[in-house]
Amino acid sequence: MRYSSIIVEDLQAAADFLKKFCERSGIIDVQGHYLNAEDALVYLSENVVDLIFLDVEMPGASGFELMDRLVYNPQVILTTSKTEYAYDAFQYNVTDYLKKPFTYQRFLEAIQKVQVRKDEQDAETGTDHIFIKADGKLIRLENEDILYIESMGDYVKFVTEAKKYITHNTIKNLEAKVDPQRFLKVHRSFIVNLARIDDIQENCLYIRGANIPVSKAHKSRFMQKIKVV
Helix, strand or coil: CCEEEEEECCCHHHHHHHHHHHHHHCCEEEEEEECCHHHHHHHHCCCCCCEEEEECCCCCCCHHHHHHHCCCCCEEEEEECCCCCHHHHHHCCCCEEEECCCCHHHHHHHHHHHHHHHHHHHHHHCCCEEEEEECCEEEEEEHHHEEEEEEECCEEEEEECCCEEEEECCHHHHHCCCCCCCEEEEECCEEEEHHHCCEEECCEEEECCEEEECCHHHHHHHHHHCCCC
């Protein structure tokens, strides 16, 4: 399997070095190189990649700020010359952390982690249900029963026709766990079941009477996913 990627790195020499490793691996396709987070975010708002090689310290927004503003969850390998960001990297659940300068062998180890995580994600999203922890127990929810998922700060609300469930989680985390063929993030606070949409008007969609906004950042991908005849 090949993985699409971009490199976000303000030093051209470092980006060229990394690109050579990607080409040598034979499985990482570099779609582009961006010198700052802002330009990368413009690309990522309209294009989906599997992996981002991300420098931490850059002019303008940092690598962590870029991750905060992503509209979906690609895997991330942080690249930096400092070790002091390791804790933050763990908090952001990045796939790996490469300290510059790194060897080709260390690069391959990071790519192996990308492959393992992708296999794990495919296994998690390949089923017709998910389990959530609510009301002090694990509850099985069938994908087809979930209308939408709404952010409530440090919690999320799963809305079905029969009941609403509140659990400690985040939209960002759930986006990587739900079935991407059925569910789509349409706003920083909402993931919707595409099969349960009743109506779409301008920048809003309706599911069983609920009015759900579609943000500008997510609208292009949303329109690509729905079937219009």
